[in-house]
Amino acid sequence: MELTLTTPALLFPAISLLLLAYTNRFLVLAQLVRELHAKFKHEPDEIISGQIENLQKRILLIRNMQILGVSSFFLCVFCMFLIFLNHYDLAKFTFACSLILLMASLGFSIRELLISAKALTLQLSDCDIEIKK
Template identity: 55%
Template sequence: MDELNLTTPTLLFSAVSLILLAYTNRFLSYAQLVRTLKEQYLQNHSEITAAQIDNLRKRLYLTRSMQVLGISSLFFCVVAMFLIYIGLHDLSAYIFGLALLLLIASLGISIWEIHISVKALEIHLKDMENK
């Protein structure tokens, strides 16, 4: 393996930052949706609204996991850069590898969350078809 230098971990900075921005936007839209669904549920205790709330709860927990893993990935990139800076190149390679694995896990959970989001839209479409 070629020796890591300071530019290698910095390549992840922009990617992870954009991913975290997307995760934050997703979280904010869920917060608005929670408020809307609460109003709907208080007005009409329908099964569709209850199903949407259950689905949204799962999506919120997955989004939190995505954010934690993404932030952890960024954290370990910084640690890897520091280790490179002080000359601990072997350890920095392992820490950078950990950062990559955390980013992969975050993206994998994102795929899972998208799958659940599609189910939520299917619930909504079924409700429209029934009316």
């Protein structure tokens, strides 16, 4: 396989958009945690405590997604630098590591989405109970 400067550069827009999406998710969750924390301080509730715990797990996943995404981006840039220096074997290895980190980041993203969907299902389950009554 021939590796040119354009190959790792192709990942730049994809990784940038992923990082933007991850950051938006993080900001929304941070705001929810602040709101729920204030609500919990005012009126302690087991349900709110559980929601905060769920959000903490999701925030850790998003942090890991961001770290892996940034690392992947860094390795893409480093790969381009190695290609510039004509170190093609090391550049191929670096690019492969970058792809692996990107896949891991996407794996964490899938896990976070599953937790998010489960939390929403649990949130709406009380509506099902009310409807059945």
